[in-house]
Amino acid sequence: MHQPLGAARRAPPVLADVQELALPVPATGALPAWKPTPDLLAQVFQQLPDFRP
DSSP states (O other): OOOOOSOOHHHHOOTTOOOOOOOOOOOOOOOOOOOOOOOHHHHHHHHOTTTTO
């Protein structure tokens, strides 16, 4: 007997710590101001040695 489309075996989850968001997710249309931390900037610049901000 054939399985209907979409009823094939599901692939195992890739990320074990992913959680479903509660719905509805509020969308205000604007994101708050965000500034990367100095540690994050250092990690990025380490990977881009020729980048000069």
